[in-house]
Amino acid sequence: MLEELKEKVYQANLQLVEYGLVVLTWGNVSGIDKEKGLFVIKPSGVPYNKLKASDMVVMDLNGNKIEGDLNPSSDTPTHLELYRSFKDIGGIVHTHSSWACSWAQAGRDVPAYGTTHADFANGAIPCARGLTEDEVNGEYELNTGKVIVEEFENRCITPDECPAVLVHRHGPFTWGKDCFKAVENALILEEVSKMAHRTERISAFDSASDIGIEDYLLNKHYQRKHGKNAYYGQK
Numbered sequence: 115m116l117e118e119l120k121e122k123v124y125q126a127n128l129q130l131v132e133y134g135l136v137v138l139t140w141g142n143v144s145g146i147d148k149e150k151g152l153f154v155i156k157p158s159g160v161p162y163n164k165l166k167a168s169d170m171v172v173m174d175l176n177g178n179k180i181e182g183d184l185n186p187s188s189d190t191p192t193h194l195e196l197y198r199s200f201k202d203i204g205g206i207v208h209t210h211s212s213w214a215c216s217w218a219q220a221g222r223d224v225p226a227y228g229t230t231h232a233d234f235a236n237g238a239i240p241c242a243r244g245l246t247e248d249e250v251n252g253e254y255e256l257n258t259g260k261v262i263v264e265e266f267e268n269r270c271i272t273p274d275e276c277p278a279v280l281v282h283r284h285g286p287f288t289w290g291k292d293c294f295k296a297v298e299n300a301l302i303l304e305e306v307s308k309m310a311h312r313t314e315r316i317s318a319f320d321s322a323s324d325i326g327i328e329d330y331l332l333n334k335h336y337q338r339k340h341g342k343n344a345y346y347g348q349k
Contacts, residue, residue, distance in 0.1 A: 214303050
């Protein structure tokens with residue numbers, strides 16, 4: 115079942131290792147078949163060097179395992195909630211990549227400081243609120259997804275204009291039109307997180323430093339790549 119999607123999700127998981135976004139088993143990728151209402155996700159705790167396409171687990175949007183000999187990722191309920199709420203996304207990535215995690219652990223958004231960031235997202239990368247003790251002790255992973263969705267609703271942000279979020283004290287989730295685009299966005303998030311940290315460090319040593327991208331410049335770069343009349347790249 116869904117053999118082609120299993121292969122894609124498997125290859126996307128391996129890209130996390132290739133791009134240095136994971137160590138040990140700290141991460142997962144999923145991809146969805148919207149017509150069938152099923153998604154495929156990495157199994158929990160399986161080392162990447164032992165992973166096979168046939169190990170991928172098929173889930174439905176009610177949280178039932180449809181196919182697979184192994185347990186799905188422990189983050190599956192978070193992926194499930196995002197697929198149910200963000201209807202246009204086709205793939206999701208969660209990592210514990212160090213630069214993005216550092217911002218999440220500090221409970222801070224990743225600010226938009228330059229055009230590299232503006233090419234990626236139309237504003238700061240939000241850090242969602244912390245989960246309450248009851249939310250953590252209840253359906254923790256499902257509540258993580260609900261808090262992400264709540265954050266986007268409260269900020270009036272769409273998942274298209276910002277393909278990433280930080281979970282407070284935890285780490286990043288990214289998404290895209292498919293699992294490979296979600297991995298690409300995880301890589302970009304890690305880079306802009308690193309740049310933002312360095313920008314703040316440099317600024318700390320120069321009282322005359324002026325950081326924070328101007329709205330008109332942010333808008334120009336975002337729109338030229340993602341807007342209705344975008345002209346970046348090839349048709």
